[in-house]
Amino acid sequence: MLTSAFSGGFMSYVAWIALVPVLFSISEDSHRQAALKGFVMGLFHSMTLFSWIVYTMHVYGFLPYIFCIPVLVLLASYIALYSSLSVFAASFFKGRPFLTALAFALVWVCTDYARGIIFTGFPWGFLGYSQHEKLSLIQVADLAGVYAVTFGIVLFNGFIYWAISLAAKAKTIGCRAFGVSGSCVLLFFAIFFAGYFYYGQSRLQEISAKESNAGRSKIAMIQGNIDQSVKWDPAFQIFTIEKYVAMTKRAAEEKPDFVVWPETAAPFYFLFDKSLTKAFLDSVKDIGVDLVFGSPYVIFKNKEPEYFNSVYSMDKEGKIKGRYDKTHLVPFGEYTPLKDWIPFIGKIVPLEGDFSTGDPGRILETASLKIGTQICYEVIFPRLSRLMVKNGADLIVNVTNDAWFGKTGAPSQHFAISAFRAIENRRTLIRCANTGYTGFVLPSGQVRSVTGLYEDAIRVGDVPVLKEASFYTEHGDLFIAVCFAALIMCFASGLLVRLSKK
Known part of the structure; x- marks a missing residue:
């Protein structure tokens, strides 16, 4: 699903739901099992997305396929470590879907940023790039770069996960399961995505008008x-x-x-x-x-x-x-x-x-x-x-x-x-x-x-x-610093909850 989102056209919308299955699949897993699932997901996504490396190495590097394929697997394994870390982080908040969704998105964009730096950097194939044709969805890039688009996609996946989890819980123990906390979470998501989509549409119209003049x-x-x-x-x-x-x-x-x-x-x-x-x-x-x-x-x-x-x-x-x-x-x-x-x-x-x-x-x-x-x-x-x-x-x-x-x-x-x-x-x-x-x-x-x-x-x-x-030109990757700070707060709150239960 992740790789198909890079095909363009209608398929790019798949990115907005592609990560929901992995969040559900780790709901009963240990942290180690969750990390493994994140690795497997990243491995197969990277192998399919970067399959062109085999062609280049074979045709212009003159390497036999028997050597080209291991090179692809090695690169894909390295990139999969980052998705593994994101899923591993999400597993720390089992039973608290909102924190799961938020931590998942925060770690995802922070590891994307790290991938663009470590070992000289390889920032190719970030999830936000799958939306390059959807202009109203990517205008937030002038605030925080492609990382803002990726964050929105991953957080939306988390919202779908939270909504389905809450619906299942309400079906089991009644609608009172929604409660005050559920209302607050719903309000957070509603405000965030309303602002996200409104900014994109209004900014697109504004910049298009400036282009004309x-x-x-x-x-x-x-x-x-x-x-x-x-x-x-x-x-x-x-x-x-x-x-x-x-x-x-x-x-x-x-x-x-x-x-x-x-x-x-x-x-x-x-x-x-x-x-x-x-x-x-x-x-x-x-x-x-x-x-x-x-x-x-x-x-x-x-x-x-x-x-x-x-x-x-x-x-x-x-x-x-x-x-x-x-x-x-x-x-x-x-x-x-x-x-x-x-x-x-x-x-x-x-x-x-x-x-x-x-x-x-x-x-x-x-x-x-x-x-x-x-x-x-x-x-x-x-x-x-x-x-x-x-x-x-x-x-x-x-x-x-x-x-x-x-x-x-x-x-x-x-x-x-x-x-x-x-x-x-x-x-x-x-x-x-x-x-x-x-x-x-x-x-x-x-x-x-x-x-x-x-x-x-x-x-x-x-x-x-x-x-x-643009704001991004002037201030650079300030958004990443904010994400990192928010991530520390997420884990701090999770740690406090665990200590309070002991």
């Missing part, structure tokens, strides 16, 4: 659809440049403010590889548009190379105005963690050496706008987008190469994650991918002009440029 910028994006198997082949480098240039010339006919190419669209070390750099500059200088493009970069310090996954901003005269270097790298994709301990495991990306990290929050400038650039995997980390908007970014630009994922569920999951960065910071997000999905996400979360997968595509859009700062 905001200043506009015309942006073009090029989806070159370069096959990953030939992307770094020297025989195809000139072909790749020529293809992007030809598509950019067509896009330039609509006179965009700037044109965006995807991550590593120029598949060579820009400014270091002299012949390819000259061919590139000779090709683009006559187009007459500002260009934002991805290309790796290398410098030498003490005769040792340092490699960067970079994005450049170039004006219409061919002058480089700035460079952004990726700050959050993909383990085993762009660097090899613990390579001194596990030297037999290397990177999937076919480039020399490990990449180095750049400076977080660096802004690129075009002729008229400041842009916050997120390269591929970086967009799954809310903090990075928020930092760029705080530093003055008018737009968020996410360039990516999702060709690694093939036609699996990963590209749509990745797009759903990136859409939340627009809502959280109330900025238009420009998402340009090599093979899709490419599209615009407005500050309200509305998606425009999305391409399909594996097609040559040009997208030109007139998008709003909002200047206001």
Whole structure:
């Protein structure tokens, strides 16, 4: 049920009831049994949601399936520890459905936050992302990020659990079982969810109106659809440049403010590889548009190379105005963690050496706008987008190469994650991918002009440029601190109840 909620459409509503069964299943269990059930739930959910890892490891990591599947199981087992902890915490409040529901939601979002930090972080597949199409349900993200949406979903599951438990109790011993405490709990849930849904609907209308009245910028994006198997082949480098240039010339006919190419669209070390750099500059200088493009970069310090996954901003005269270097790298994709301990495991990306990290929050400038650039995997980390908007970014630009994922569920999951960065910071997000999905996400979360997968595509859009700062942009993850404090209070009250019974 959890995994099906990420399928989109009507199925996304399944998330709002998917956790009810596990709460009932632990009602008579020990804490250890509850933790085990939470682990099993998380294990199978993670294995199905992240099954695309097997494809990527097999096709581009050249690992046999016999090794790819254990990698998936290992990752899923790690993620399952977090859901196990949430169910384990809920089991401490057996017989008190309200505290069960509240503690379950609080621990769930706190462990999500922890998962986004521990071991460099892997905040992919949070439950809130399943609702990316339900705009009125996700506007609270501008208050507390995707964590607020996840909290609402998990707490609603807890409310259903409480309501059914109370109905069963009333049937057994009479309606007086509802009592004063039941009325208070019902009032709490009624106020919370009424506020949640009212805020979402009213905020959606408000932001949509602001989008209509905001200043506009015309942006073009090029989806070159370069096959990953030939992307770094020297025989195809000139072909790749020529293809992007030809598509950019067509896009330039609509006179965009700037044109965006995807991550590593120029598949060579820009400014270091002299012949390819000259061919590139000779090709683009006559187009007459500002260009934002991805290309790796290398410098030498003490005769040792340092490699960067970079994005450049170039004006219409061919002058480089700035460079952004990726700050959050993909383990085993762009660097090899613990390579001194596990030297037999290397990177999937076919480039020399490990990449180095750049400076977080660096802004690129075009002729008229400041842009916050997120390269591929970086967009799954809310903090990075928020930092760029705080530093003055008018737009968020996410360039990516999702060709690694093939036609699996990963590209749509990745797009759903990136859409939340627009809502959280109330900025238009420009998402340009090599093979899709490419599209615009407005500050309200509305998606425009999305391409399909594996097609040559040009997208030109007139998008709003909002200047206001959201509560989340200004205050960050304050909600997580509140959840943690509330969680301590829940366990403290539970402990007091147990001591009073002794």
